[in-house]
Amino acid sequence: MLEGCKWDPQVGDAATLADFPLLMPESTWHGLAQAAEAMTGELMAIEQAALATRASLQELGLPDRLVDALYSDEPPTPAAVRVMRFDFHPTTAGWRVSEVNSDVPGGFTEASFFTRLMAEASREGMPAGDPLRAWADGFARGVIPGGQVALLSAPGYLEDRQVTVFLARELHRRGWQTHLAHPAQLHWRDGVAHLETNWHRGPMDAIVRFFQAEWLAAQPDARNWRRMFHGGLTPVTNPGIAAVGESKRLPLLWRRFGISTYTWLCHLPETRHPNEVPWEQDDSWVLKPAMCNTGEMVLIRPATSGADWARAVRAVKLQPDRWIAQRRFHPEPVNTPDGPRQACIGVYVVDGRCAGAYARLSERAVIDFAATDVALLLTQE
Numbered sequence: 001m002l003e004g005c006k007w008d009p010q011v012g013d014a015a016t017l018a019d020f021p022l023l024m025p026e027s028t029w030h031g032l033a034q035a036a037e038a039m040t041g042e043l044m045a046i047e048q049a050a051l052a053t054r055a056s057l058q059e060l061g062l063p064d065r066l067v068d069a070l071y072s073d074e075p076p077t078p079a080a081v082r083v084m085r086f087d088f089h090p091t092t093a094g095w096r097v098s099e100v101n102s103d104v105p106g107g108f109t110e111a112s113f114f115t116r117l118m119a120e121a122s123r124e125g126m127p128a129g130d131p132l133r134a135w136a137d138g139f140a141r142g143v144i145p146g147g148q149v150a151l152l153s154a155p156g157y158l159e160d161r162q163v164t165v166f167l168a169r170e171l172h173r174r175g176w177q178t179h180l181a182h183p184a185q186l187h188w189r190d191g192v193a194h195l196e197t198n199w200h201r202g203p204m205d206a207i208v209r210f211f212q213a214e215w216l217a218a219q220p221d222a223r224n225w226r227r228m229f230h231g232g233l234t235p236v237t238n239p240g241i242a243a244v245g246e247s248k249r250l251p252l253l254w255r256r257f258g259i260s261t262y263t264w265l266c267h268l269p270e271t272r273h274p275n276e277v278p279w280e281q282d283d284s285w286v287l288k289p290a291m292c293n294t295g296e297m298v299l300i301r302p303a304t305s306g307a308d309w310a311r312a313v314r315a316v317k318l319q320p321d322r323w324i325a326q327r328r329f330h331p332e333p334v335n336t337p338d339g340p341r342q343a344c345i346g347v348y349v350v351d352g353r354c355a356g357a358y359a360r361l362s363e364r365a366v367i368d369f370a371a372t373d374v375a376l377l378l379t380q381e
Contacts, residue, residue, distance in 0.1 A: 061290025077232035102245030107358030125377030129356030147205025
């Protein structure tokens with residue numbers, strides 16, 4: 001727990017680490033990996049198209065201040081490395097993607113450290129990859145070796161802090177000087193980010209942003225964070241453009257860009273504006289806010305209490321342009337030592353190449369923060 005920075009091994013009385021691995025044939029994994037890489041290319045082309053007009057960004061349901069930061073005549077701030085995670089689910093109709101975690105995907109310690117330990121202990125298969133190593137290798141290609149790096153996260157969020165500590169340890173092991181910080185402690189001078197804290201003051205050679213873009217937009221002083229989107233010289237990972245792909249409303253804009261989204265259309269359930277479908281009466285639709293990160297706001301009427309559903313109805317009707325309705329898929333349960341479970345396989349893509357998986361299991365239809373982390377191991381059969 002201490003070496004791997006897994007500080008939340010249980011939620012309430014429930015363990016969040018499975019004591020058995022989830023086994024997958026290599027042939028199945030290669031199919032998911034190829035799909036994730038293809039969707040990455042399609043997504044990045046769509047992101048660039050969405051940046052071209054302010055109206056497109058507004059349709060994504062992003063906060064106004066975030067739209068202001070993304071729509072700019074200044075050159076985009078360079079990226080140190082780009083990582084995203086596609087969440088695949090086995091369903092009765094094949095593999096389906098519920099979302100892409102494009103902005104600040106986590107799960108590194110579970111996908112790398114914990115999975116490696118499980119592979120050594122069980123000897124039942126091999127890890128699908130090592131997202132931490134792939135991320136650090138990509139970082140090394142884009143950042144001056146041995147420089148100063150600020151890793152940003154929100155105070156009070158243990159699950160975020162353990163990710164930045166885990167990443168910082170790997171960077172420090174490779175020779176960088178790392179500093180855990182908050183965006184308010186950054187100040188930009190002539191396009192260069194400077195950290196100003198009690199323990200360090202000076203320019204940074206790179207920024208690791210594990211602070212969600214919509215949270216940045218809520219910070220009082222935009223001067224501390226807008227340069228992470230445009231006009232900055234200090235490389236940032238993930239770059240600000242990642243907020244575009246994070247919006248669940250992006251599929252509503254696909255057709256107007258004339259860009260192929262073939263792989264997405266094969267895997268993503270039908271996505272519509274809430275005003276276009278009868279989601280109040282038809283349980284085949286799922287509601288999601290535009291910026292939804294951990295599944296806590298995904299609403300399925302049969303699985304939602306009456307009071308929560310009533311609040312959701314009011315929220316969607318009040319701001320329909322900040323929500324989507326998505327066709328509900330039917331998960332294919334996975335048999336485990338704990339009984340049938342719903343599975344989610346998060347496939348990492350780092351700089352366009354598949355890098356490993358973060359797998360979770362749940363008794364409920366929605367995979368959220370209370371799901372059980374499980375090591376995914378590949379077998380030859």
